[in-house]
Amino acid sequence: MSTSSQACGKARTGRIRLWEIVVLVAVLVTLATVVAGCGGTEEAATTSPGTGSPGDTLQSTTPPADGLVDEITWNLGYGEPTTVDPLKAGDYGPCFIASQMHDTLVRYTPDWKLQPCIAESWDQVDDLTLVYTIRQDATFWDGSPVTVEDVVFSMKRHMDPKTGSIWAAFYSYVKSIEQTGDWEITVKFTKPDELFNKEMGTVGGAIVKKDYVKQVGEAKYGSGENVMGSGPYKMVSWKPGQEIVLEANPDYWDAELAPKVSRVKVTFISDTSTVTSAIMSGEIDGAYGIPQTNLAALEAAPGTIYFGPSLTVVEVVPTNGDTPMGDPKDPDVRTALSMAIDRQAIVDNVFSGKAVLNKTFTPPSAWDPEAIDVYQAAYDKIPGDAPDVEGAKALLEGKQGLDKPLVMALAAGNEEELRVSSIVQQAAKDIGITIKLKPLQAMDLANVFYVPEYRKGIDLVMTWGWLDIPDPLDYTSLFFGEGALFNWINYRNVEVEKTLDKARQTFDPVERANLFCEAQSTFTADTIVVPLVNPYQTLYMSDRISGAPCSFAYMWIPGLAMLGGTK
C-alpha cells in the first residue's frame, strides 16, 4: 500500500498554492521589467549636437524605379509607434508613418530643398508677416477637400496647451494664424522667425482634417486606426503589436508622388538579430536605421544598403551643475575630457567609417548651403580633430574633486552606444578621471532627460539626438537660456543667448551664419556638450524596390510614395 501514499504525495507537491501563484506572477512581472532593458532599442530623445561632412558614399536619394508592386514589408526597427498623430509623434517610427499619411504645409526634397505642398506658395511679406496660399485640389482620403479651415486648425492645434503638442516650440514666436482670403492664410509673428517656414516642412506642419479630429476626440486622434490625412498612403488596419497596413491613395493630388506600391505592410520588429534574419530571408523589403553593428551580417542580403547624410548626433551631455564636470562657470574639466577623446577612433572602430567626427554642438550636415564657407571657416578653427591628452592633463592641473568616479548613463542594450561609451571611458582614464557606465532602460533614460530628480547621482549622459532640419538654430533653443529643455547644468551666457536670438531673427543666410558662428566660438570653448560623431543615415532596400530617400529628410516626407519596382 506504499504505492498509494507515494502517488498521493506526488500529486500534492504538484499542487500550486495561492501564495505561490502570486509570488510566481510577481517574479514574472519583475523579470519582464528586467528583460525589457535588454535588447531595448533606444530612442533616446531629441537632443544633442553633432557632426558632419564628408561625402564619400553618401547619397540623399536612391536610384528611381517605376515598376508597379503589389505589396512590400517595411520594418520600423525602433518598435511599434505609440501614435501616428503628427502632433504627438516625436520618434523615428511615428514621424515616418505620420509623414506617409499626412501632407505638410511645405515639403522637403530628400536633399532638403523646400517645395510647395499643401501651400502652393508662400510669401514672407515682411519680417513679421508670412502669407501662405493654399492649393485647391488636395483632398482627404474620404474625398472631402483640404480647406483653409483645416489648415488653420492643424496649425493652431500646436498652440493649444491642452493638446500636449511636442512641436509647440515651433510656434513660440507666432502671434496669430488667420484666414485672410478664400485660399490664403496669414501668420503674424511677435518676433521675426527664420525657422518657422522651414519647420512647417516637418510633422509640426502636418495637416489633419478638423471635423475628423473633433469627431474622434483630440486625445484619440492617431491612436489605432483613427487617422484621416491627405497623404499618398492611407491607413487600412493597425493590428496592435503586429503590423500597420497602408494602402496607396489612388486620388492623391500630387502626380509626381502617385504611389507605385499598392500595399505596404509595416512591421515593428526591434530585435536586431530577428531583423537581420528577416532581411536575409527576404521577408523585409526595406528599413531605415540598420544598426552599424549589423551591417557586416547583411552584406549577403538580397538587397542594398545605402548611406545618406544624417542630422543625428552622438554626444555626451553634462547633467549636474554642482560638480566639477558640470560647473556652468568653469568648463575646464569638460573641455579636458573633450580634448582627450579620439573621435576618429570612434568613427573607425565603432562605425567602420560610416560616420564623421564632430567637433562642436551641431554637425556640418546642418549648415545652410548658402553660407557654407562661413560655417566651414569657423569650424576649421575648432580643435578636436585629434586627441590631445597632454593638453587635457595640463588643463586639469590643480583641479579639485576629480577623485570621485563619475557616472555616465547610456541606453541599455544598444551595442553601438556601449562601444562609444567605452572609448569615452578610456579617454577619461587617460587623464585620471574614472567614469562608471550606467546602462538604463528606455523609460529610465527618458526620465533622466526630462525629470530633474532622476538626474541625481548621474554626471553625464550619452545621447543620440537629432536636429529636425538642417539649421543649427533648430537645436540651440533646446540648450540655451534659463530653463531650456537640455540646459541641465544651467549654463548662462547673456552674450551667446542674445546673439543666437538675433540670428533666429535674421533671414539673410550669410549674416545669420556669421551671428551663429560668433556664438558658437564661445559656447564650443565652454564645452556645453562633448561632441563625438555624426553617424550616417542607413537604409536597406531589397532588390525588388528602389527610390526611397536616404537622407534624414525621410522623417518628414512620403518616401514610400517614391518607391517603385525594379522589375
Added chain:
Amino acid sequence: MALFVAKRLVALVLTLLVASFLIYGSLYLAPGDPATQLAGGRATPEVLEQIRERYQLDEPFLTRYWDWLTNVLQGDLGQSFVYRQDVSSLLAPRVGNTVFLVLYAALLILGVGVTLGLASALRRRVGSVVTAATAIGMATPAFVAAIVLITVFAVNLGWFPVFGAGTGFLGRLWHLTLPAVALAFAWVAYVTQITKASVREELSREHVETARSRGIPPRLIVRRHVFRNALIPITTVAGLTVAGLIAGAVVVEQAFGISGLGSFLVQAASQKDFAVVQAIALLLVATFVIANAIVDLLNGLLDPRLRLTGSG
C-alpha cells in the same frame, strides 16, 4: 464535484484580487515616471504635467487601484496610456497568438516527451540515446534554440518564415512551428525524463511483478498497470509545464517577432503601462489556477484513491 468547483472558483477570485493588488502596488512603487516616454521626443514640463493629469498618474495609490478595480468589475479593463486604446482591443489579437503557441508547444511536449520517455523506459538501448539527447535539450535555452532554428529552417532552407504569427489556422500553424519547437525544446527533455523515471518506478512495483509472473501479456501490463499509474506524476508535471510555457513564451515571442501576451507584458512592464500589465498578469494567474484545478481533477480520475477534497 460541485463543491470542488465552487471552492476552486472562490479561491480563483481571491487569488486574482490579492495578485492584482500586489502587482499594482509593486508597479506603483517601482521607480520611474511613465509620462516621459509618452511625451515622445520633447517632454517639456508643461507636456509632462498634461499627461500626468490626463492619466491620473499623480493620484495616490489606493485611489488609482480602487478606480481600476471598480472598472474591472464592470467589465472595463481600462486604457493603455501608452497606446491610448482600450486594453481589451490591444489584447484580443495577442491572446490568440499566445494561446495557439502555448497549446502547439504543449502538444509537442506531451506527444514527443511521453513517447520518448516510454520508449526509453521500456527499451534499454533506446534509453541511453534518449538520455544523452535530453541532456542536451535541457541545457539549451529557448533563445539559443530560436536562433539556430531561424538560421537553419527560415534563412538557409526557407521552409518557414522568420517572424510573425500568420493568419488563419494553416497560416498560424506555418508561422508558429519554429517558435513552438523552440519553446518545446527544453520541456520535451524534461517530460521525457519524468516519464522515463516514473514508468521505470512502476515497472519495478510488486503488482507489476505479480502480473508478469501470472503471464499477463506485457502490452496489457504496460497499459493497465504501469502507464496509468505513471500518468499521475506526468499530469502534474504537464500542469506545471503550461505555467512554464507562458513564461517561456516571453523569450520566444521576442525572438520570432510574434505579437503575443509575453512580449507585450515585457514591454508594458518596462513602460509602467498599468492597465496592460494588470490585465495580462491576471490572465496568467487565472491560467495557472485553472491548469492546477484541471490537474487535480485528472489525477482524481486516474486514481480514485486521490479523492477530490476541494482543498487548494
